[in-house]
Amino acid sequence: MKLAHRLTQLGTENAFEVLNEVNRLKTAGRDIISFAIGEPDFDTPEHIKQAGITAIQDNFTHYSPSAGILPLREAIAGYIAKTRSLCVNHDEVVVTPGGKPIIYYVLHALVDPGDEVIYPNPGFPIYESVIRFTGGIPVPVPILEEKDFSIDTAELEKLITPKTKLIILNSPHNPTGGMLTAKDLAHIADLARRHDLWVLSDEIYSRITYGGTFGSISSLPGMQERTIILDGFSKTYAMTGWRLGYGVMNKELAVHIARLITNCESCTNTFVQLGGIEALTGPQDFVDGMVDEFKARRDLIAAGLNSIPGFSCKIPNGAFYVFPNITEACRRLGLPDGKALQQHLLYNANVAVLPRSAFGKRNSGETQEYLRFSYATSCDTIAEGLERIEKAMRLS
Known part of the structure; x- marks a missing residue:
């Protein structure tokens, strides 16, 4: 095919590529815990859904x-x-x-x-x-x-x-x-x-x-x-x-x-x-409740990651992501970079995360390795995921 040259300049969003792989592994029978996608696990509030339904019924189509x-x-x-x-x-x-x-x-x-x-x-x-x-x-x-x-x-x-x-x-x-x-x-x-x-x-x-x-x-x-x-x-x-x-x-x-x-x-x-x-x-109490739950999840995942040898995690002030430094974890496992650790966790611990490389090439002089975890999932799931990571690090 003769495609326009401009398409060679177009990138992608790696989170969706990892999501596709997670879904493939789940279809194959793997029990994957995913911290990869940046999507709240809450349902849209009922009053908002009803407004959309009513709009369709009133022919706003x-x-x-x-x-x-x-x-x-x-x-x-x-x-x-x-x-x-x-x-x-x-x-x-x-x-x-x-x-x-x-x-x-x-x-x-x-x-x-x-x-x-x-x-x-x-x-x-x-x-x-x-x-x-x-x-x-x-x-x-x-x-x-x-x-x-x-x-x-x-x-x-x-x-x-x-x-x-x-x-x-x-x-x-x-x-x-x-x-x-x-x-x-x-x-x-x-x-x-x-x-x-x-x-x-x-x-x-x-x-x-x-x-x-x-x-x-x-x-x-x-x-x-x-x-x-x-x-x-x-x-x-x-x-x-x-x-x-x-x-x-x-x-x-x-x-x-x-x-x-x-x-x-x-x-x-x-x-x-x-x-x-x-x-x-409409009512904003849903937002306040969701943010309170995200804060509890943030505290849980940051503390859990900081307890795993080789991980160092700052506590963020916003969004629903943590970005732990995993340079020492890579060294302990003899892995070359965060992408290799991301693959190790996916295939050996059944935990999906995103590597630093999913968010742009390294800056000049940048030497540290990172992973991104989305904590837009339940505290129980976070706890299970942390246990799997800790075990994978201990047994490797």
């Missing part, structure tokens, strides 16, 4: 505006205004089928071939994938364990050149659970203003925090007009399969993003958007 239905955009504008202390209008909101389209469309709207985009590494792999796909130049900024998995803003400053167009932030952060501090955000905002840069702030985990204070760079002086907020419903309301996300940006850019949607999927599912209104405006 037709096209909607490409930017989203007005009542949802107004609800999102109100939610962002309340949670980020901003003045937001509905014409600054664009609704999409999940959060990933915001990454895709914003990069296509802002980045020309040869433009540089700074993004967190390790980080969500779709950032680098789409940067390359647009013809942009991906410039990784290290996420450092010694800074509690935050950005080294001094290093970030060194990476900015006349070709830099955009900085991507993700806080709370996937895969580490780290969070940007107020000092970090202030420094990055100063750099964005000085160098006239856009910022794409991926805030999909903004409601899932455990003591660290979430802050949006959009709330800082002079940043609302140059920041695109990415948020959505998948993580906060356990609505991954609904595919409902949004971007908040200046209204001039919003028009262009909506036009890209028109050219691609026309609009986001209409009755799903009615579910989104109920999620934002």
Whole structure:
């Protein structure tokens, strides 16, 4: 087949590849405990499901505006205004089928071939994938364990050149659970203003925090007009399969993003958007309860990993991931890297995790090895998984 060259620049999300292997092994009769996929194991709250069902029964099954239905955009504008202390209008909101389209469309709207985009590494792999796909130049900024998995803003400053167009932030952060501090955000905002840069702030985990204070760079002086907020419903309301996300940006850019949607999927599912209104405006006790449960799971998995020889795990302040340093574990087993340990645990302990390599190539000078564990599963499952890992390490 003669395929377009641009496809050679398109990456993937390794979590789904591991999920496929897990499913294959389960089909073959293996009892696999998976910490690989970043999906809440909670069901969508009943009142949200009922809103979607009612919307179908009321025939909200037709096209909607490409930017989203007005009542949802107004609800999102109100939610962002309340949670980020901003003045937001509905014409600054664009609704999409999940959060990933915001990454895709914003990069296509802002980045020309040869433009540089700074993004967190390790980080969500779709950032680098789409940067390359647009013809942009991906410039990784290290996420450092010694800074509690935050950005080294001094290093970030060194990476900015006349070709830099955009900085991507993700806080709370996937895969580490780290969070940007107020000092970090202030420094990055100063750099964005000085160098006239856009910022794409991926805030999909903004409601899932455990003591660290979430802050949006959009709330800082002079940043609302140059920041695109990415948020959505998948993580906060356990609505991954609904595919409902949004971007908040200046209204001039919003028009262009909506036009890209028109050219691609026309609009986001209409009755799903009615579910989104109920999620934002209905009871929020589900979210608080889910976060409390995630905190208990975080404490359990971090303590358990720290008790296993060769594992060293920082306690994260957000999201539902831990990112233990497993350099010593690899040395003990004579394994070359985290990918080899990930394979060892999958095939010898029946435990699925993701290696550091699933979240970008090593930064220059990076020597440590890591695994990502998603603790979006029950405490009983976490305890069983930890027992299997400890046994696999002891018997190897």
